[in-house]
Amino acid sequence: MDINFEYYKIFYYVARYGNITKAAAALGSNQPNVTRIMKLLESQMGCRLLVREARGISLTEEGKRLFSHVEIACAHLFSAQEEMGNQLEDRGGTVRIGATETALHLFLLDKLHDFKRQYPAVRVKIRNHTTPDILKQLLGGKLDFAVVTTPFEVVGMLRCEKVLEFRDILAGGEAFRDLGKKELTLKDIKDYPLIGLGEGTATYEMYKAFFTEHGIDMEPDMEVATSDLILPLIENNLGIGFIPERLAYPPMKEKRVVRMRINFDPPKRFIEIVSDNGKAKSGAAELLYRYLKRTEG
Numbered sequence: 001m002d003i004n005f006e007y008y009k010i011f012y013y014v015a016r017y018g019n020i021t022k023a024a025a026a027l028g029s030n031q032p033n034v035t036r037i038m039k040l041l042e043s044q045m046g047c048r049l050l051v052r053e054a055r056g057i058s059l060t061e062e063g064k065r066l067f068s069h070v071e072i073a074c075a076h077l078f079s080a081q082e083e084m085g086n087q088l089e090d091r092g093g094t095v096r097i098g099a100t101e102t103a104l105h106l107f108l109l110d111k112l113h114d115f116k117r118q119y120p121a122v123r124v125k126i127r128n129h130t131t132p133d134i135l136k137q138l139l140g141g142k143l144d145f146a147v148v149t150t151p152f153e154v155v156g157m158l159r160c161e162k163v164l165e166f167r168d169i170l171a172g173g174e175a176f177r178d179l180g181k182k183e184l185t186l187k188d189i190k191d192y193p194l195i196g197l198g199e200g201t202a203t204y205e206m207y208k209a210f211f212t213e214h215g216i217d218m219e220p221d222m223e224v225a226t227s228d229l230i231l232p233l234i235e236n237n238l239g240i241g242f243i244p245e246r247l248a249y250p251p252m253k254e255k256r257v258v259r260m261r262i263n264f265d266p267p268k269r270f271i272e273i274v275s276d277n278g279k280a281k282s283g284a285a286e287l288l289y290r291y292l293k294r295t296e297g
Contacts, residue, residue: 007041010034011049012074015067019056072141079282092121093284098134098146099126101228102244103271107164108147115291122284130226131202138276144285145275147292151202157277161293164271169245170260173237180258186214193239195230198223207242210267242266
């Protein structure tokens with residue numbers, strides 16, 4: 001099937017804006033021409049891609065499947081076009097990375113601050129999701145690379161490189177200050193409300209296995225979807241929970257959080273840069289990737 005790529009490009013804008021008039025304006029074209037191209041594309045594809053509605057258009061199931069591929073192709077081509085247009089000496093281009101909340105605050109923010117000072121022409125787009133969602137987008141070609149926290153399952157042709165080691169501490173709110181005066185065992189923790197990530201997350205499975213290894217069946221009293229929600233719940237005295245030591249320093253200094261004394265070491269964790277070995281990086285992505293590895297830790 002030999003279809004003009006320009007048709008796919010126009011389809012990308014129509015699907016992205018959900019409106020033919022807006023798509024035409026973004027393309028520097030006109031509505032009749034865009035409508036004509038869409039009809040040609042549907043004819044050549046042999047299926048209906050768009051549904052015309054009063055307020056714009058929506059995609060059919062076939063249209064959604066096509067867009068999932070076209071979106072990735074266009075993102076790569078637009079990024080390459082932008083990079084070439086900026087010229088090599090300008091060190092320009094766009095990098096799309098995925099990052100977990102913990103990786104963002106423990107590692108990535110400081111590095112990006114220094115990187116942007118050196119390479120202001122490079123645009124960085126960050127997608128902040130859970131580790132499984134980020135790895136799925138990486139394998140789908142929607143990200144150049146990812147910066148995530150362990151544990152996670154390595155799938156496909158992913159390459160993982162450690163850039164920072166950290167440990168969690170057990171912390172509680174001000175209401176648990178007296179509890180922080182005594183040394184707690186894993187068994188003691190079972191007597192208090194525990195806040196943690198929910199079932200199905202890698203961190204949940206890690207701590208579940210950790211408690212089980214010590215003969216304790218432990219379930220969080222409060223479960224959250226992302227790690228950034230744990231600290232606010234702890235600060236509001238809703239329970240105790242494990243959080244990265246470095247992230248606990250500011251609220252501990254302000255006496256909003258109390259560190260619990262424990263007689264065991266929580267599992268060691270890492271922040272890793274993950275990339276797809278089967279996909280070449282753009283110049284801008286390679287520049288940031290190498291910078292993060294060079295300044296690791």
